[in-house]
Amino acid sequence: MSVVSPHLTAQRAPGPGAKARILETVLDLFYEEGIRSVGVDRIIARAAVTKATFYKHYGSKDNLILQYIRARHEAMRDHLDGLIASADDPADAIRRLVRETAAEIGRTGFRGCPFLNAAAEFSDPRHPVRQVITAHRDWLTDRLADLLAETGHRMPGDGADDLMLARDGALSGGNAGDPVAASAALTRVAERVLAAR
Template sequence: MPIDLVKPPKRHTLAPAKQRILDTADRLFYEEGIRAVGIDRLIAASTVTKATFYKHYGSKDRLIVEYIAYRHLQVAELVEEAAQATDDPEQLLREIAQIQTQFISAAGFRGCPFLNAASEFTDAAHPVRRAVEQHREWFHDIVETLLRAIGHPLPGDAADDLMLARDGAMSGGYAGDSIAANAGLLRMYERVIAAATEREAA
């Protein structure tokens, strides 16, 4: 039976122009930085009018929040797909690690989109920072749930460790050697899993 985790947000069908703007923002914000991409650039690259842009999103700030939500949706759908393919929480943890390493190894990788977005908004109360925080809490909760399911003695602390390992691999994989970053991340997952399985065997 597949593992039951928090379901990803429902993917809604958007009007073609609205989806095109979101897809353009998804690409440009990640590739060039959120503040570096202005509204006029987004409008031109999306091939929409200014009126259409404001009709669908109203402001750049609203589009930025939608971009973070869209990035979250993409990650959540990958995790859900992996969860539906196994009933073994240990295997799912390893699948989640593989999802992360595949992202780091992908062409055009330039770091974690959520950390990148957070670094551009210094106000912790800003909606973008809150959206990033919600994504990170979602990820932490999933990892903690799986670690608890395999009998880890400190699932919350271990989830913190894996979150920090993921952050480090994302940053190091962009700024340095992606192969080394991925190897380090996978080693950390294996160490955390071993701490649970060794306790079960004792």
């Protein structure tokens, strides 16, 4: 849930070098301004690389976009794994995710979920970007279902679907509307889901 934080993923910069600098650059630019609105020349200028270097490492903007989405997924996966490992129990892990998500929604500069934002820009479900997003969402839903199953939830798959829908609504509503109301609604849904054991 809070693993959607663009700042969590941006902190996981892949190290020095031009290739890493390009990816680190788009972690911010794509999130803040949208994927399609940021051109290759702007990425090259911001990353301080040559056009030849950009194309040597990524070949095209499409390849960079896919790497951007994959990097966000990997960072979210690593963060969630760490959060689960440090939680007292599965219910505590879910509550922590909800609290982190609420904090992220209230952060200055919050622009919604980077995955939902990318999905809005790539409407064709067969597009490679959408396929990575779908795989990411399936993974997150499965992790939530696993956590709920460990709590003894009667219907962990349904509960995970409820959490995902509440999360999506909170991330969208927190961006376009009232972040406090969106966070409070997400917390209420999570507590109702956790109570259904």
